[in-house]
Each structure stands twice: as structure tokens, then as C-alpha cells.
Amino acid sequence: MTTALRDTDRQVIIIGSGPAGLTAALYAARANLKPLVIEGIEAGGQLMLTTMVENWPGYRDGIMGPKLMLELRAQAERFGAEIIQGDVTSLDLSKRPFTLHVEKTRYLTETLIIATGASAKWLDLGVDKKLSGRGVSTCATCDGFFFKGLPVAVIGGGDTAMEEAIYLSKLATQVTVIHRRDTLRASKVMQDKAFSMPNISFIWNTEVVDIKDLAQGKVTSLMLRNTHTGAASELAVDGVFIGIGHTPNTALFKGQLAMHDNGYLKTHHGSRTSLPGVFAAGDVQDHVYRQAVTAAGSGCMAAIDAERFLSGTLHESHEEELKMTK
Amino acid sequence: MASENVKTFTDANFSDEVKSGVVLVDFWAAWCAPCRRIAPIVDQLAEEFTGRLTVAKVDIDENPMTPSKFMVRGIPTLLLFKDGDLKETVVGLETKDRLTQIINKHL
Numbered sequence: 001m002t003t004a005l006r007d008t009d010r011q012v013i014i015i016g017s018g019p020a021g022l023t024a025a026l027y028a029a030r031a032n033l034k035p036l037v038i039e040g041i042e043a044g045g046q047l048m049l050t051t052m053v054e055n056w057p058g059y060r061d062g063i064m065g066p067k068l069m070l071e072l073r074a075q076a077e078r079f080g081a082e083i084i085q086g087d088v089t090s091l092d093l094s095k096r097p098f099t100l101h102v103e104k105t106r107y108l109t110e111t112l113i114i115a116t117g118a119s120a121k122w123l124d125l126g127v128d129k130k131l132s133g134r135g136v137s138t139c140a141t142c143d144g145f146f147f148k149g150l151p152v153a154v155i156g157g158g159d160t161a162m163e164e165a166i167y168l169s170k171l172a173t174q175v176t177v178i179h180r181r182d183t184l185r186a187s188k189v190m191q192d193k194a195f196s197m198p199n200i201s202f203i204w205n206t207e208v209v210d211i212k213d214l215a216q217g218k219v220t221s222l223m224l225r226n227t228h229t230g231a232a233s234e235l236a237v238d239g240v241f242i243g244i245g246h247t248p249n250t251a252l253f254k255g256q257l258a259m260h261d262n263g264y265l266k267t268h269h270g271s272r273t274s275l276p277g278v279f280a281a282g283d284v285q286d287h288v289y290r291q292a293v294t295a296a297g298s299g300c301m302a303a304i305d306a307e308r309f310l311s312g313t314l315h316e317s318h319e320e321e322l323k324m325t326k
Numbered sequence: 327m328a329s330e331n332v333k334t335f336t337d338a339n340f341s342d343e344v345k346s347g348v349v350l351v352d353f354w355a356a357w358c359a360p361c362r363r364i365a366p367i368v369d370q371l372a373e374e375f376t377g378r379l380t381v382a383k384v385d386i387d388e389n390p391m392t393p394s395k396f397m398v399r400g401i402p403t404l405l406l407f408k409d410g411d412l413k414e415t416v417v418g419l420e421t422k423d424r425l426t427q428i429i430n431k432h433l
Binding site: 041042043044048049066085086087089103132133134135137139141142143145146147217218219239 | 355357358359360363366386393397398399400401403415417418419420421422423
């Protein structure tokens with residue numbers, strides 16, 4: 001299939017500017033497709049909220065998350081990617097070129113790469129959102145400052161929760177990790193680090209049922225329940241950091257693209273979504289690996305897929321592709 | 327850098343500065359990544375609402391009293407005052423459209 005391009009059309013628009021979006025931009029720019037990146041309000045993605053990234057290949061001593069994203073952004077721009085601020089407010093994928101609005105500005109594009117990522121998940125209590133910025137946080141590097149010399153809790157058992165706990169252990173008097181199970185999901189190296197901190201303690205098999213005190217407008221304690229025995233307890237803390245995972249940012253695409261039950265975009269044969277010409281990369285379509293490096297890898301795939309789609313060499317199926325390469 | 331339409335408030339002058347009119351205050355710190363994301367939006371709002379809205383920033387590292395007084399425990403936090411009364415609290419990142427709506431309610 002070949003696509004005639006109009007002068008006013010963009011060939012590729014990329015939504016999102018984390019490792020997936022910026023790697024897609026880098027590859028698309030190097031393919032001379034002059035990609036436009038709409039970076040979104042959480043520009044730079046989740047790595048902007050982390051400290052040292054020790055699992056990005058090539059940096060044996062690690063690299064700070066925000067620094068890595070600035071480098072990646074500059075690298076994409078060096079090859080001609082155009083990056084604009086703002087959030088996509090609406091989009092119409094019913095016909096090509098696809099139409100996007102960023103507030104009042106309209107953009108048309110022949111292909112779209114979705115790299116909107118995922119955002120931190122909140123508890124299902126309601127009270128946690130109401131006390132956001134009042135002692136409840138999903139970002140230790142942002143808000144840890146306010147809890148110098150105070151006791152805090154971290155909820156969760158994965159890498160995010162451990163990173164938050166380790167970061168906070170340098171500020172808070174005591175960090176209590178509350179986890180629903182009796183083992184951590186976090187990587188071994190993060191677990192070891194957390195276990196070695198003298199002021200990090202663990203409460204296992206326990207969930208948070210309430211956060212007090214809404215009336216005072218600040219966090220004073222957590223109401224806990226043991227998931228095995230049902231026993232209730234209360235833990236006095238000034239701050240609570242939620243690290244229970246992420247939800248994909250796919251609200252914009254509801255009804256337009258196929259999704260899994262958990263809201264992640266469905267992809268097939270590489271980065272293809274349910275619509276020809278629309279590709280997805282990174283955490284928005286990955287509920288399994290969710291690593292910076294896998295996001296970057298899938299961003300590269302999406303850019304190559306988009307380039308082939310535009311030149312009419314993206315084949316309908318892998319079987320067909322195999323035949324072509326024989 | 328903040329635009330020239332954006333003032334800088336301190337612990338010393340804060341209560342005087344918010345006493346009259348509609349004032350939007352952005353609590354931030356140099357180490358806060360999301361604060362850097364909202365800063366250009368705050369600059370744009372200051373420009374678009376010139377004459378109708380005072381826009382200011384408070385560096386929480388240098389001014390610990392004011393955030394503590396208003397129980398700010400996460401940044402970015404935007405507070406909107408009208409004639410000295412706190413009317414709105416916006417915690418975390420918010421789109422320009424949404425902030426514009428919030429400001430317009432009080433103009």
C-alpha cells in the first residue's frame with residue numbers, strides 16, 4: 001500500500017516523550033521523516049522522577065534519570081525531531097490523515113506513534129487522592145523533602161516501592177514498607193539494598209484500609225489490616241508514598257483502538273495497533289517488561305514500522321515478511 | 327527562567343502580597359522535576375491573564391514558613407488566593423486548559 005503525502009501533512013507524529021517516544025523520534029528523524037513529538041505534561045516520562053538508573057546499558061556507574069532523558073531528547077533533536085510542549089486534547093483516527101488537537105492547534109499526520117506511557121497508580125480509597133500533596137505522594141524524589149526527620153510509610157513491593165523506600169531512608173527517621181504479600185516482587189539488587197538500610201522495616205501480608213486524617217487535612221496515621229488474620233492495626237506516620245504500580249495512559253484512545261482488559265493497548269506483529277498506520281511503543285502497550293530499555297527498543301520498532309508503512313513496504317503479516325526476506 | 331510577568335514571593339512578604347486581588351502562587355524547588363514541567367505553563371498563564379491575575383513563585387528551599395503554613399507537602403503545588411483568602415489548591419501537574427478554567431472561576 002502506498003500513501004500520497006500532502007505538503008501540509010506530517011508523516012509521523014509521536015505522542016509522548018519518555019524513552020519510547022524519544023527513541024522513536026530519533027529513528028524517525030534519522031529516516032528523514034521530520035517527526036513531531038508532542039511531549040505531554042509528564043514530559044520525559046517516568047525516568048524524570050527517578051534518581052540513579054543503573055540498568056541502562058552502557059553506563060556502568062549508572063546515570064541520573066533526568067540526565068538520561070535530556071541526553072535522549074537532545075540526540076533526537078540533533079537529527080531534526082521537532083518537540084513541542086502540550087497535551088493532545090482530542091484525536092480522530094477514523095480516517096487518514098489522522099487529526100490531533102493540542103488545545104486549539106490542529107495537526108494532521110499519516111502515521112501516529114503512541115508512546116504515552118503509564119502513570120502511577122493510586123490506592124482505591126478515595127482518601128489518598130484527597131490527601132495528595134498533604135502527606136500522600138506517588139513521587140519520593142519530588143516530595144521526600146517535606147518529611148525530613150519524620151516517619152513515613154511506603155506501600156508496595158516492587159522496584160518502584162523499593163527505590164522510594166531507599167531514597168526516603170536518607171531523609172525520614174523511619175521508613176515502613178507495607179506489602180500485601182510475604183515476599184517482594186522487586187529485583188534482587190533492590191531488595192538487598194532495602195534490607196541493608198537500618199531504618200527501613202517491613203510489614204508483610206498487610207494492606208492499607210484507610211489514611212487519617214482527612215478532617216485535619218494531613219496524614220497522621222494509616223489504618224492497616226493483615227490479609228491473613230484480618231487483624232487491624234494503626235501506624236503513625238507523617239507521610240505515605242504509594243508505589244503499587246502504574247496504569248497505562250490510554251483514555252484518549254478508548255473506542256478508537258483495541259485494548260486489553262487492563263487498559264493497555266493491544267499490539268501485534270511488532271508495534272502495530274488495531275488500526276493501520278497507528279503504532280504503539282513503551283509502557284502504554286507493555287504490561288510485562290516495563291523497562292526503560294525495552295521501551296526504547298519498542299520505540300525503535302515503531303519508528304521502523306511507521307517508515308515501512310509510509311513507503312508501502314510494511315507487509316500484512318510476518319509470514320509475508322518471511323517470504324520477502326528469503 | 328521565569329518570565330518577567332511572574333513575581334517572586336518570600337516568607338517576609340507573602341501575606342502582604344496575596345492581600346488583594348486574585349493571586350496564583352507556584353510553590354517549587356530547583357530539585358523538583360515536575361516543577362520544571364509546570365513552570366512554562368505558569369509563565370504562559372501570567373502572560374495571558376496580565377492585569378487580571380498576579381502570578382508568583384515561592385522557592386520552598388529558601389522560604390520554609392509559607393509552605394508549612396499552608397500545609398504544602400508536595401510540589402508542584404499551586405495556590406489561588408482572592409483578596410487574601412485561599413480559594414483553590416492544585417497539587418501536581420495539571421494542564422493549561424484545566425488551570426485556565428480554575429482561574430476563570432475567580433475572576
